[in-house]
Amino acid sequence: MNRHDLDLQEQEQLANLKAFWDKFGGFITTVVTIGLLIYAGFNGWRYWQVKQAREAAVVFESLEKAASARDLGSLTTMAGSIIGDYGSTAYASKGALLAARAFFEAGDNRQARAQLQWVVEKGFSDAYKATARIRLAGVMLDEKAYDEALKVLDFSVPESHLALVQDRLGDIQLARGDKPAAIKAYDAALAAMGEQDPWRTVVKLKRESLAP
Numbered sequence: 001m002n003r004h005d006l007d008l009q010e011q012e013q014l015a016n017l018k019a020f021w022d023k024f025g026g027f028i029t030t031v032v033t034i035g036l037l038i039y040a041g042f043n044g045w046r047y048w049q050v051k052q053a054r055e056a057a058v059v060f061e062s063l064e065k066a067a068s069a070r071d072l073g074s075l076t077t078m079a080g081s082i083i084g085d086y087g088s089t090a091y092a093s094k095g096a097l098l099a100a101r102a103f104f105e106a107g108d109n110r111q112a113r114a115q116l117q118w119v120v121e122k123g124f125s126d127a128y129k130a131t132a133r134i135r136l137a138g139v140m141l142d143e144k145a146y147d148e149a150l151k152v153l154d155f156s157v158p159e160s161h162l163a164l165v166q167d168r169l170g171d172i173q174l175a176r177g178d179k180p181a182a183i184k185a186y187d188a189a190l191a192a193m194g195e196q197d198p199w200r201t202v203v204k205l206k207r208e209s210l211a212p
Contacts, residue, residue, distance in 0.1 A: 056086035056095075063095045067102040075099055076111070083118055093119050093128040097135070104139055112139050120152075130161040137168050146176045163192035167203050174210070183210050 063078035079099040082092050100115035116139065119132035133152050140149035149172050157165045170185035186207035193200045 052086055053089050053091065056082060056089040056091035059086065060091045060095050063098060067098055070102065070106060072103070072106055072108065072111075075102055079115060087122060088124075090124040090128070093124040093132075096123075097128070097131060100132075100135060100139075104135075104142075109139055109143060126158050127160060130155075130158050130165070134161065134164050134168050137172065141168075141172055141175060144175070146172055159192075163189045163197070163199075163203075166192060167199070167206075170203075170206065174206075179210055183207065186210070 059078060059082045063075065063082060066072075066074035066078050076099075079095060082095040086092050096115040096119045100112045100119075103109075103111040103115065113136065116132045116136040120129055120136060123129040123132060133155060137149040137152045140146070140152065150169070153165055153169055153172075166185045166189035170182045170189060173179075173181035173185055186203055189203050190200065190207060193203065
């Protein structure tokens with residue numbers, strides 16, 4: 001093959017490439033641009049998530065200090081901040097659960113209910129939501145709102161929380177005066193618990209106290 005033939009071959013390849021680009025160049029450019037935008041958007045989203053988590057951790061630390069000091073004023077502020085500004089993070093659910101416990105121990109059931117209800121509705125995961133339901137039912141039990149407490153525990157329970165839900169149901173049924181229902185719930189709780197579960201002894205004592 002001589003030089004002239006090579007030149008013709010190169011010109012033909014260039015012509016084919018130009019024709020291909022004229023036909024598909026715009027589409028290829030669009031696809032590449034979209035891909036780059038998606039990649040940039042994903043990286044931006046990840047950066048935002050990390051930033052949110054770091055900032056939420058700082059607020060959670062302040063919330064923990066306020067709860068330990070029983071500073072209900074600061075606790076209210078911190079709880080509002082972590083829910084309002086960082087509601088999509090796990091720290092928000094952890095913070096709301098912690099604040100609810102502190103409010104309940106201080107006798108402020110209204111605030112405790114509000115924190116727990118938020119986790120039930122907008123919690124970070126099903127596990128947090130289930131924990132919130134169990135504790136919310138506990139607040140209602142304290143208020144003797146038994147029917148309301150039973151409704152809160154009527155949900156699709158994760159296996160990890162089944163024993164705790166049944167134990168709480170037993171407490172509620174016992175408080176209502178329904179001994180057979182309480183026995184049934186405590187038996188279900190024991191069946192769902194492992195032999196080494198530290199709470200098993202407590203549930204077993206409650207169950208045995210109701211034995212015929």
